[in-house]
Amino acid sequence: MSAAVGVVGGGAWGTALAQMLASDGRDVLLWAREADVVEAVNAEHRNPRFLPGAQLHPSIRATGALADLAALPVLLMVTPAQHLGAVLGQLSLLGSDVVLCAKGIEQGSGRLMSDVAAAAAPGAALAVLSGPTFAHEVADGLPTAVTLACTGGEAQWARLAPVIARPAFRPYYSADVIGASIGGAVKNVLAIACGVVEGLGLGANARAALISRGFAEMQRLGLAMGAEAETLAGLSGLGDLVLTCSSSESRNFALGIALGVEGDKTGGAAALLAERSTVAEGAFTAPVLVRVADQHGIAMPIAAGVAALLDGAISPRALVAQILARPLRAEAPHG
Ligand SMILES: NC(=O)C1=CN([C@@H]2O[C@H](COP(=O)(O)OP(=O)(O)OC[C@H]3O[C@@H](n4cnc5c(N)ncnc54)[C@H](O)[C@@H]3O)[C@@H](O)[C@H]2O)C=CC1
Numbered sequence: 617m618s619a620a621v622g623v624v625g626g627g628a629w630g631t632a633l634a635q636m637l638a639s640d641g642r643d644v645l646l647w648a649r650e651a652d653v654v655e656a657v658n659a660e661h662r663n664p665r666f667l668p669g670a671q672l673h674p675s676i677r678a679t680g681a682l683a684d685l686a687a688l689p690v691l692l693m694v695t696p697a698q699h700l701g702a703v704l705g706q707l708s709l710l711g712s713d714v715v716l717c718a719k720g721i722e723q724g725s726g727r728l729m730s731d732v733a734a735a736a737a738p739g740a741a742l743a744v745l746s747g748p749t750f751a752h753e754v755a756d757g758l759p760t761a762v763t764l765a766c767t768g769g770e771a772q773w774a775r776l777a778p779v780i781a782r783p784a785f786r787p788y789y790s791a792d793v794i795g796a797s798i799g800g801a802v803k804n805v806l807a808i809a810c811g812v813v814e815g816l817g818l819g820a821n822a823r824a825a826l827i828s829r830g831f832a833e834m835q836r837l838g839l840a841m842g843a844e845a846e847t848l849a850g851l852s853g854l855g856d857l858v859l860t861c862s863s864s865e866s867r868n869f870a871l872g873i874a875l876g877v878e879g880d881k882t883g884g885a886a887a888l889l890a891e892r893s894t895v896a897e898g899a900f901t902a903p904v905l906v907r908v909a910d911q912h913g914i915a916m917p918i919a920a921g922v923a924a925l926l927d928g929a930i931s932p933r934a935l936v937a938q939i940l941a942r943p944l945r946a947e948a949p950h951g
């Protein structure tokens with residue numbers, strides 16, 4: 617019998633990944649922070665708080681004690697980005713494979729998830745799993761492909777691929793941990809911008825333009841930080857950007873729509889964020905992304921606009937006018 621896989625984080629994505637891993641009967645131990653989630657998973661095989669509607673496999677067991685997972689050989693870290701360091705630091709891991717699944721940049725430090733994890737768990741072998749993956753679709757067993765970027769190269773991939781791959785869940789190998797970390801963080805911020813375009817009713821042309829120009833921002837920053845162009849153009853970069861900018865299933869896109877419908881109003885983000893019970897990572901990443909881009913001398917006008925909008929410094933309509941009034945320039949990233 618294969619060893620159980622540990623999933624740290626019982627939100628929508630952690631629960632969906634647990635469901636996917638358990639689809640062949642494998643034992644999965646899920647750490648959830650909320651006692652009601654632990655109780656519902658164990659007693660009813662459901663997670664009504666974060667993944668309503670999904671009937672979970674009985675081989676998923678939940679616990680509220682992190683220590684129960686510390687000895688497992690493979691752990692998927694699925695807490696929100698701002699909590700990764702604190703939760704991972706409590707695990708005291710030695711030698712486990714740790715797969716990072718959160719998408720964001722740490723606010724205080726400006727670090728990518730891979731750097732946060734390397735500091736919090738120096739004994740772990742790190743990998744990044746990222747791509748176009750709405751939790752409900754993965755939980756339903758719909759076909760999905762992701763990038764699995766391994767710090768331990770092909771030897772780590774050989775260990776992890778059989779644990780993570782399923783007939784409808786295809787990881788693709790990469791050695792580019794930086795690229796896989798950046799794509800998911802940046803696309804969440806750009807999805808808020810795309811939602812604003814949708815909320816303002818600016819049309820499909822504007823959305824496609826924003827995806828393309830947003831991708832140019834992702835590329836500029838990614839290349840400056842050491843990512844590979846192919847990774848940024850792949851599942852964890854462009855693939856996830858397109859998904860998240862196309863559907864109100866995305867919490868980031870939906871947040872942008874809610875902002876956009878406010879039109880000329882400034883400062884609406886605070887109330888929208890306060891009433892959320894699920895995470896829209898782009899709201900946390902936007903300000904620190906702008907800071908990191910500045911440090912690298914990279915212009916990211918769309919990301920900066922989202923940060924200003926969230927901060928209450930500009931209205932949605934004024935932001936669009938500001939972006940449209942930028943000087944004409946060459947299209948290529950370095951043009
Ligand atoms: N939902 C999705 O479709 C996908 C989500 N992700 C990423 O997965 C990460 C987790 O997102 P979801 O599972 O969707 O979250 P969620 O919005 O469904 O649930 C919130 C999660 O935050 C946790 N949390 C709140 N405060 C915490 C704290 N102080 N310490 C530790 N955990 C805390 C809750 O326990 C819960 O697990 C995010 O980085 C997200 O970008 C990635 C791919 C798909």
Ligand SMILES: O=C(CO)COP(=O)(O)O
Pocket residue numbers: 719747748749750751804807856859860865866867868869895896897
């Ligand atoms: O990362 C995701 C899809 O790949 C989920 O997007 P949201 O966090 O915007 O819902």
